[in-house]
Amino acid sequence: MQLFVIQRILGLLLMLFSFSMLPPVLVSWFYSENAMLPFISAFLVTFVTGTVCWLPVRQHRADLRIRDGFVVVVMFWTVLALFGALPFLLSAQPSISITDSVFESMSGLTTTGATVIAGLDALPRSVLYYRQQLQWLGGMGIIVLAVAVLPMLGIGGMQLYRAETPGPMKDNKLTPRITETAKALWYIYLALTVACGLAYWAAGMTGFDALSHAFSTVAIGGFSTHDLSMGYFNDQPLIEIVAIVFMFLSGINFALHFLAWRSRSSKYYFADTEFKVYAAILLLASLLTVSYLYWTSTFDTVGETILRGVFQTISIGTTAGFTVSEYHAWPGFLPIMLLMMSFIGGCAGSTGGGMKVIRVVMLMKQGGREILRLVHPSAQIPVKVGGKALSDRVVEAVWGFFSLYVASFCLLSLIMVATGLDFVTAFSAVAACMNNLGPGLGDVGMNYTSVSDVGKWVLCFAMLLGRLEIFTLLVLLTPAFWRK
Amino acid sequence: MKIIILGAGQVGSSVAANLASEANDITVVDVDRKLLLNLQDKLDIRTVYGHASYPDVLLRAGAEDADMILAVTNSDETNMMACQVAYSLFRTPTKVARIRSREYLGFKKLFGNEAIPVDVMISPEQVIIDYVQKLIAHPGALQVLDFADGLLQLVAVKAYYGGPLVGQTLSALPDHMPNVETRVAAIFRKGTPIIPEGDTVIEADDEVFFIAARNDIRTVMGELRRQDKPNKRIIIAGGGNIGKGLAQALENDYNVKLIDHNTRRSKQISEELDKTIVLHADAADEELLLEENIASTDVFCAVTNDDEANILSCMLAKRLGARKVLALINRASYVDLVESGDIDIAVSPHQAMIGSLLAHVRRGDVAAVHSLRRGAAEAIEAVAHGDSRSSKVVGRSIEDIKLPPGTNIGAIVRGSEVIMAHHDTVIEAEDHVILFLIDKRRVGEVEKLFQVGVTFL
Numbered sequence: 001m002q003l004f005v006i007q008r009i010l011g012l013l014l015m016l017f018s019f020s021m022l023p024p025v026l027v028s029w030f031y032s033e034n035a036m037l038p039f040i041s042a043f044l045v046t047f048v049t050g051t052v053c054w055l056p057v058r059q060h061r062a063d064l065r066i067r068d069g070f071v072v073v074v075m076f077w078t079v080l081a082l083f084g085a086l087p088f089l090l091s092a093q094p095s096i097s098i099t100d101s102v103f104e105s106m107s108g109l110t111t112t113g114a115t116v117i118a119g120l121d122a123l124p125r126s127v128l129y130y131r132q133q134l135q136w137l138g139g140m141g142i143i144v145l146a147v148a149v150l151p152m153l154g155i156g157g158m159q160l161y162r163a164e165t166p167g168p169m170k171d172n173k174l175t176p177r178i179t180e181t182a183k184a185l186w187y188i189y190l191a192l193t194v195a196c197g198l199a200y201w202a203a204g205m206t207g208f209d210a211l212s213h214a215f216s217t218v219a220i221g222g223f224s225t226h227d228l229s230m231g232y233f234n235d236q237p238l239i240e241i242v243a244i245v246f247m248f249l250s251g252i253n254f255a256l257h258f259l260a261w262r263s264r265s266s267k268y269y270f271a272d273t274e275f276k277v278y279a280a281i282l283l284l285a286s287l288l289t290v291s292y293l294y295w296t297s298t299f300d301t302v303g304e305t306i307l308r309g310v311f312q313t314i315s316i317g318t319t320a321g322f323t324v325s326e327y328h329a330w331p332g333f334l335p336i337m338l339l340m341m342s343f344i345g346g347c348a349g350s351t352g353g354g355m356k357v358i359r360v361v362m363l364m365k366q367g368g369r370e371i372l373r374l375v376h377p378s379a380q381i382p383v384k385v386g387g388k389a390l391s392d393r394v395v396e397a398v399w400g401f402f403s404l405y406v407a408s409f410c411l412l413s414l415i416m417v418a419t420g421l422d423f424v425t426a427f428s429a430v431a432a433c434m435n436n437l438g439p440g441l442g443d444v445g446m447n448y449t450s451v452s453d454v455g456k457w458v459l460c461f462a463m464l465l466g467r468l469e470i471f472t473l474l475v476l477l478t479p480a481f482w483r484k
Numbered sequence: 485m486k487i488i489i490l491g492a493g494q495v496g497s498s499v500a501a502n503l504a505s506e507a508n509d510i511t512v513v514d515v516d517r518k519l520l521l522n523l524q525d526k527l528d529i530r531t532v533y534g535h536a537s538y539p540d541v542l543l544r545a546g547a548e549d550a551d552m553i554l555a556v557t558n559s560d561e562t563n564m565m566a567c568q569v570a571y572s573l574f575r576t577p578t579k580v581a582r583i584r585s586r587e588y589l590g591f592k593k594l595f596g597n598e599a600i601p602v603d604v605m606i607s608p609e610q611v612i613i614d615y616v617q618k619l620i621a622h623p624g625a626l627q628v629l630d631f632a633d634g635l636l637q638l639v640a641v642k643a644y645y646g647g648p649l650v651g652q653t654l655s656a657l658p659d660h661m662p663n664v665e666t667r668v669a670a671i672f673r674k675g676t677p678i679i680p681e682g683d684t685v686i687e688a689d690d691e692v693f694f695i696a697a698r699n700d701i702r703t704v705m706g707e708l709r710r711q712d713k714p715n716k717r718i719i720i721a722g723g724g725n726i727g728k729g730l731a732q733a734l735e736n737d738y739n740v741k742l743i744d745h746n747t748r749r750s751k752q753i754s755e756e757l758d759k760t761i762v763l764h765a766d767a768a769d770e771e772l773l774l775e776e777n778i779a780s781t782d783v784f785c786a787v788t789n790d791d792e793a794n795i796l797s798c799m800l801a802k803r804l805g806a807r808k809v810l811a812l813i814n815r816a817s818y819v820d821l822v823e824s825g826d827i828d829i830a831v832s833p834h835q836a837m838i839g840s841l842l843a844h845v846r847r848g849d850v851a852a853v854h855s856l857r858r859g860a861a862e863a864i865e866a867v868a869h870g871d872s873r874s875s876k877v878v879g880r881s882i883e884d885i886k887l888p889p890g891t892n893i894g895a896i897v898r899g900s901e902v903i904m905a906h907h908d909t910v911i912e913a914e915d916h917v918i919l920f921l922i923d924k925r926r927v928g929e930v931e932k933l934f935q936v937g938v939t940f941l
Contacts, residue, residue, distance in 0.1 A: 372761075376741075378772060380754040380762045389755035 002068055004060040009072050010079065011054025013143070017080055018046035020137060021087060021130070028126035035124040038090035046083045067481065073143060074476050077464055081106040084134055091127055094119075099453045106460045108134030110467035111351060113222020113321040113438030114429075116448045116456070120227045125208060128225045132212040138467070139219025139250075139351040140189045144182045188257045189351075193218045196246040203238035217246045220351045222321030222438035227446075230311070230322040237303070240311045240324060251278065251318035251346035273386040274347050274358040281357070285341055286313040289334055296331045317341045319353035321438025328428075328445030335441050339428055342435040353436025353466055355405060361385060362398045404470050409434060412462050419455040429455075433462040485509070485845060486550045490536035490566050491557035492519040494814060495582065495608055498834035499554065499841055502855075504529050506927070508845065511545045514557075537565035539573055552578040552844065556606075560585050564600050571601035578844055580604040584725065604844055608837045612787075613729040615836045616810065619829060620734065620783055623712035623808070624705055626691065626829060629839075629854040631865045631918050632897040637698050638669065638854065638863050638918070643690045644709035655682040665904040666696040666704050669894045669920035670861065677861070677922040679890065693856070695894040695918060697902045715782040719743065719806070721767030721797050722788030723753045726812065730787060735759040741776060743767045767797040770804065779805030787812040795822055802826045846931060851916055855924075862921045865897075868911050870936040877917070877933060883907040888929040890922040 021043040028035045064072070085101035088094065096104070100116045107114045108131055120128065137145070175181045197214030201207060209225055216223045226232035233239040249257075252275055259268040269275050290309035299305040308324050315322045316338040328335050345354015365383045372381055382389035409430060416426035421443065428440035429451065443450045451459065465473050475481050485508045489496050492514035500523060504510050510529040513536050514520050520531035534541030536557050547553065553570045555563035563581040570576040581602045583589060595602045618628035627640040643650050649660055654668055671678045672691040678684060686692060686708070696704050705712075716739055720727050723744030731742045731753075740760045744750040747764060754762035765772045767786065778784070784801035786794035791813050798809040803826070810829040813819050819830045835855050842853035842862075852865040872879030876886070882893050882905050896903045897916040903909060911917060919930060 376761055376763060376776065378763050378765045378775075380750045380764050382751070382755045384755070384758075387758065 002060075002062055002065065004057040005062050005064065006068055006071055006075070007053055008057045008060050009064070010075055011050045011052070011057070013072075013076055014050030014053060014079065014083065015047055016050075017083065017137075018043050018050060020133060021046065023133060024087070024126040024130040027129045028124065031125045033124045033126055035091060035093075035126045038087050038092075039126065039130070041090055042083070042086035045086060049083070070472055070475050070481070074464075074468065074473055076143060077109065077468065081109055081460070081464075084109060087127070087130055091124070093123055093127065097453075099456050103448065103456045103460055104131070105134060106463050107433075107438070108221070108223060109138035110436050110463040111135050111138050111216075111219045111221040111319075111353065112433055112436045112463045112466075113216065114433060114440075114444070114448050114459070114463075115223065115438075116451075118227065118447055118449055120225060125225075129208075129212060131223050132215040132221075132225070135219045135221030135223050136193065136215035139221060140186055140254075145186055184258050185254050188254050188261065189218065192246065192250060192257075196242070199242040199246070200239060203242050204236045205233070205239060213243070214246075217243055217320065217322075218250045218351065220247065220250050220318050220320045220346060220353065220436075222315075222319075224322065229324070230315075231324045234324065237307055240307055243322060244311055244314050247314050247318045247320045247322075248282065250320075251350050251352040253347040253349040254351075255349050256347075271386070274361060277361050278347050278357045281341070281344060282314055282317050285317055285337070286310045289313045289338070292332060292334055293330070298331060313338065313341070316437065317344070319345045319435050319437045321432070323439055326445060328439065328441045339431055339437075339441060342431065342437040345435055355402070355435075358385065359398050359401060362390065362395060363402055366395055366399070401470060404474065405434075408462075408465055408470060408474075412458060415458050416455055419452045419458070421451065421455065429459060430462055433459045434466040436463060436466050485552065486546065487511070487552045487554060487845070488513065488542070488545045488547060488550045490514075490553065490555040490563070491582075492516065492523055492531075493556065493558060495556045495834065495837065496554075497523055499556065499838060500529055501527055502834075502838050502842075503845060506845075511550075513541060513545050535562075537562050537569055539569050542566065542569055542574065547574040547576060550574070550576055552576070552580065554841070555579070555581040557582075560588060564588075564602060567602045568600060571597065578603055580606060580841065580844060582606050582608065584609060606837065606840050608833060609725045609729055611837045611840055612726055612812070612831065612833050613733055616730055616785060616787075616831060617733050619810065619831075620715050620718065620738070620785075622701060622705065623715050623782070624709055625701075627856065628701075629856075629863060631695075631852055631863075631895075632902075632916050634698060635897055635900065636695060636895055636902050636918065637701055638693060638695050638894070638920075639701055639705065640691055640693050640856070641705055641708050643686050643688055643692055645688045647688075647707060647709040649707040650686050650688050650709075652686060653682065654680055654684050654686070660707055661703060664696065664700045664703050665902075666694050666700060667894045667904050669693045669695055669863070669892065670922055677890070679892070679922070693920065695904075695920075713782070715808075717741075717777075717781045718783045718785065719773075719776065719778065719781050719801070721784070721786040721794070722812075723749050723762070724787065724789055726787045727785075728753050728756065730785065731757055731760040743772070768793065768800055770800065773801060773804050781806045782808060784809045785812075786810070789814075791815050791818055795827065799826045802828075846927070849934065850931075860924060862924045862927060863894075864919045864921065864927075864930060866917050866919060866930070866934045868913060868915045868917055868934060871913060874936050875913075875934075877911050878913050878915075879910065881908045881910045885911075885933070887919075887933070888921075888926040891926055891930060892920055894918045894920050 021039045024039045025036045081102055084105035088096060088101035088104050094117050103116050175184060193214050196218050197210045200210035200213055212225050230243060256268050256272055256275060260266055290306050293305045293309045299308060311324050312327045319342050342354050344360050345356055346352015348356045348358045369381045369383055383395050412430045413427045416430055425442035425444055428442060429444045432438055432440035439445055487503060487508050487510050489500050489512045492512050500510050500512050504527045511532060512523055512529055513532045515535055517533055520533060524531045532545040547570055553576045555566040557563055560583050567579040567581050570579055579602055583605045584607055594600055619625055622628050625639050625641055629638040668680045670693045671680055692708055694704055718734060718738045718740050720731055720742045723742055727742055731740050734740050735757060741763060742760050743763045743765055745766050750762050750764040778801055784806040786798045788794055794811040798811040802809045808828045811827050813830045813832055819832055822830055839854040843850050846853060849867040849869060850864060851867055854863045856863060868875060868877045870878055893905045895905055895918045921927060
């Protein structure tokens with residue numbers, strides 16, 4: 001462990017992050033809301049802390065080891081969530097406790113989108129903007145951003161990048177240099193955001209809403225500036241369609257976007273197994289949802305049934321977590337099915353949460369292989385995705401991931417039940433947080449105000465666990481990691 | 485014809501043996517002195533020791549006035565380089581190279597005089613794969629050969645008791661199949677050829693060679709033997725280049741299992757093949773064969789590089805109930821030994837391959853040559869050029885053409901139209917004429933027949 005190197009990088013990243021508190025100041029000034037002070041003080045505190053961390057050890061330059069990478073990433077996400085909570089804590093509106101501030105900040109950064117604030121419409125715009133911006137920064141991964149803009153991270157960048165990007169196979173760089181890869185990802189992210197914002201604006205949102213929702217849509221976050229989430233725009237079907245399209249796009253592996261953009265053709269999408277499965281799952285689930293809604297006559301018109309059904313399926317399926325109607329009160333198996341879909345989540349390398357489609361594909365294929373092995377005991381059966389055989393190492397890792405995911409889910413759910421929540425609420429809250437989804441079922445269908453403080457800290461842990469894909473966080477909790 | 489053969493391996497030496505018997509001047513080049521010595525002892529050829537693509541070695545082999553260079557060393561790159569050297573330094577007219585890697589074959593622009601100057605690429609593995617694939621597509625056939633890019637096929641079958649045509653004269657053929665045009669090109673009865681006439685009677689166990697359009701093949705075969713069920717389940721023993729390629733070619737249409745005993749190789753193949761089930765085991769393991777349901781297997785193909793293993797595993801598979809067994813056999817003497825016994829089809833790689841080479845060695849314009857019955861007979865697709873004055877065939881009806889004895893014309897392909905030969909069919913210029921030679925020694929006379937007279941120039 002190279003503590004000084006870690007401290008130096010942490011300090012640097014914190015200084016970098018502090019600048020993200022300045023745009024809300026501008027927003028506040030623009031709308032003359034007089035809510036600048038909390039942001040300015042939060043900026044100063046963060047920046048000074050970062051500088052104090054960095055200054056004494058700025059000469060310590062050494063390559064990051066793999067272990068250092070894990071520590072930096074986990075520390076950074078934790079510290080970031082704490083410092084990111086400052087503006088919420090300092091603002092007069094909303095006046096919320098430390099626990100709630102950290103929960104909100106963590107929920108934003110991990111793109112979960114679970115909120116403890118009721119009465120969003122009454123909040124100052126600077127605070128609303130800040131929440132959305134947190135999601136946007138967390139979506140692509142702020143460390144990926146740092147790798148892109150801070151070449152001084154140098155060779156160690158790959159360690160950080162690997163610890164933060166989602167998906168089972170992380171060594172596929174898009175470009176020979178990691179900095180270029182990170183930049184490419186952020187360019188695509190930025191382009192998608194701009195396109196999404198313009199589309200929202202054209203579809204009828206106000207400029208502020210369009211920008212805010214573009215941030216949380218492309219990040220597959222789920223924060224909204226309204227208590228009703230996307231339901232606020234219920235009478236503007238165009239907005240929902242724009243949201244559907246951009247949630248779908250953001251749930252695709254960004255590497256595919258990159259290849260498609262570089263070669264100016266869409267062939268890469270249709271050659272990719274993960275994309276095909278992802279699209280198929282969402283399509284089938286949408287069909288099922290719409291037909292069941294229609295059959296139970298939940299909505300009055302066919303158009304509304306289709307729009308609400310598809311929107312909600314895509315929103316939950318990609319783990320964005322926007323809501324257009326009280327989906328947790330939908331009839332029959334639909335809420336449970338949608339919640340289960342969030343376990344699958346988006347594609348690897350996307351901004352979506354969950355276990356990622358590719359892992360589910362691998363798990364299924366591995367299951368199929370075991371069945372085939374029973375029939376042909378001496379057969380050599382590789383697990384193939386997209387015509388390419390996977391090494392046993394990857395398959396094992398995916399199984400390990402799956403078992404830990406399930407184990408963590410069960411354990412955390414039990415703790416939640418122990419804090420006094422009912423069964424459905426506890427389970428769905430943990431699922432919604434681990435999958436970075438946001439809204440759960442039962443009491444946490446709209447917001448998380450009813451959860452106890454202990455419960456909120458547990459859920460914070462669950463969100464981080466989900467965002468860093470379990471291993472990165474859990475490895476720090478093992479004795480072997482700390483042994484010299 | 486002066487021919488230089490580069491590489492004295494299995495392919496090189498069998499080609500040398502085949503061509504040397506046809507009054508060609510053959511020089512064989514190799515880096516193995518012992519192989520060359522052996523070859524020189526057996527055949528009437530010259531040998532040169534050295535690396536096949538070095539200019540001075542080619543010069544010593546007589547590349548300056550060679551008509552054809554045949555690069556069949558075991559390295560694709562050496563073969564291509566040798567062709568390049570032969571073209572750049574000696575302007576050799578015909579350059580044939582063995583190229584095994586599919587990686588090269590995918591790019592047609594790569595080959596040509598302005599790029600890599602290879603006129604003809606042959607891939608022995610591919611030839612065998614195509615050959616076996618056609619046999620599997622036509623259950624019951626002993627040999628299936630393409631003419632005119634597959635428009636027309638020559639098929640060898642064994643007539644069985646119970647086939648509707650067995651016991652009938654050939655002239656009854658049109659009555660049995662009014663809508664199908666076919667010609668029986670030859671009949672081999674107990675190994676001796678019979679020239680088919682109108683009153684020839686087909687007997688059981690005759691090996692009948694007939695020509696028909698591709699779509700009619702199944703109908704004709706149904707008349708000669710009870711209709712074989714289409715093949716569905718196939719087991720391939722041996723995961724070499726041939727086994728893997730065969731599985732690749734078959735896996736989309738059939739239910740394919742492949743057996744290989746090498747751990748690394750079987751793993752590698754399993755990753756490259758999509759639908760085939762790759763078994764890591766010994767092909768002669770009775771337990772395994774039973775477990776994999778050998779009794780309901782339609783075709784068992786043994787294609788390892790070991791003749792004896794192929795023969796034995798085929799015999800075992802047949803004993804355990806496989807419907808058809810097919811063995812790849814290099815050694816000519818084994819082929820005769822096994823074909824009368826348990827093994828249904830013996831495929832000789834060199835025989836399968838030699839045809840694709842012979843087409844380029846033959847004088848006159850020859851589009852395809854297939855060597856039949858282990859080289860004793862030959863089927864030729866020759867192109868007629870010139871006019872009635874310069875050519876001995878154009879403008880004449882078939883009965884007027886002076887064919888050598890034991891030779892007959894089976895069919896004519898005009899453009900994309902298939903015409904079965906009648907005695908009064910008139911051959912036009914640019915017709916592809918399919919001839920069947922019962923005796924290969926007459927090939928020179930056939931060549932002369934199709935050569936255009938001097939006046940044509």
